[in-house]
Amino acid sequence: MxxxxxxxxxxxxxxxxxxxxxxxxxxxxxxxxxxxxxxxxxxxxxxxxxxxxxxxxxxxxxxxxxxxxxxxxxxxxxxxxxxxxxxxxxxxxxxxxxxxxxxxxxxxxxxxxxxxxxxxxxxxxxxxxxxxxxxEPLPVADPPAATRREAWEASRLVVDASPSRTVVLYGGSDYPRQRRIRSGLASNPTFLRMFAGEVVLDSVRLSRDFFGLGPFRAAEIDHDGDAVVLVERLEGRYYQPLAEGDRRADGAYDLADESRFSAAMSFPDRQAETVVLRSRIAARPTEGGVELEITTDGPELPWALELAFRAGGAFEGVPEAADGSVRLDTGTARYRVGSSTVEFGPGVGGSGPARYHPGEDYGYLGATDAVGGRRAYIVGSTPGVARVFVRAS
Structure with missing residues (x-):
């Protein structure tokens, strides 16, 4: 042995x-x-x-x-x-x-x-x-510094802490490289979390529907001054008709995988038009929270920034939908738990749906990786730049 x-x-x-x-x-x-x-x-x-x-x-x-x-x-x-x-x-x-x-x-x-x-x-x-x-007795406890920034470079994770809040930023998804969801791969689309007193912002995600490829998942993390930068590049393809010599009268073409889905369409034999969506999120921790600059470049499509707060609090300054979620189109709103409050916004006036889309990897199974809690949505559109903040107030 x-x-x-x-x-x-x-x-x-x-x-x-x-x-x-x-x-x-x-x-x-x-x-x-x-x-x-x-x-x-x-x-x-x-x-x-x-x-x-x-x-x-x-x-x-x-x-x-x-x-x-x-x-x-x-x-x-x-x-x-x-x-x-x-x-x-x-x-x-x-x-x-x-x-x-x-x-x-x-x-x-x-x-x-x-x-x-x-x-x-x-x-x-x-x-x-x-x-x-x-x-035996423990040594005298030595707690971590109240103000600190630590990075786990191999995991592409940053924790920025101050006495008023702790911010987690993550850009280490395996999904952009592997293009699949499975045990053994990091696929969580949450790129930001924050703890501020009694308020816990469990998840911030950027949702959109681009060829069914799911929400923003950064595979790299970089630094620009005091900002942490998360970048993602996605490709989708529109396929063209087969050349005359590749056509079959019986329509029996090879069952092939396109990376997003499979179909009997002999994909390798077809010319394709590639469409690219580039997304960049620069997150700048502040004394009370974090500022986000969301830059997108690609075809026109709506996106929804989802902020999922841990249950136990109430929204202020914005009406709730029937399911308890809120949509912030203009101005700012707050989430309160006990004596702690987190303010977020501003709304950017987008016209798309206020919802989270998990992508076809989950959707074709009738499943989802959506988070629970009290959810707030800020809706925008691609291409463009949007600026949003989250801070203890």
Missing amino acids: RARAERWLAEGIDQQSDGLYSERSAVYAVFVSNPSLAVIGDVFDRPDLHDVVVRNLEATLGLIHPDGSVETVHSRRQDQRGEPFPLAPYLVAYRRFAIERGRGDLAWAAERAAAQGIIEPHTVLAELLLDPRLA
């Missing part, structure tokens, strides 16, 4: 340069990768494997949000869309290495994880019996 394990280890550990594993998944790191590497490091006397775990825990520190969740928008696994992922399962790992290495930053995370309650008490008890050092 040891020889087989060492054969797997000889392939190397899939840890990215930013400290996250290639799956970029909190659930896999906390339940699979980190505990496995920690045990193998113990049994095989491989402290280098413990170093891998610590690098992952260090990378995760900046992904811990004010609500105690761990960011997963960049994940390639099942936790990329769904309920907030809690810090609690990280308790044993953070506690162990905080004690072993005298790390106050890891101790801070261990204390936050413990405050959420113990997940799987039987597992924690077993860990304590196997390693009584886990019961």
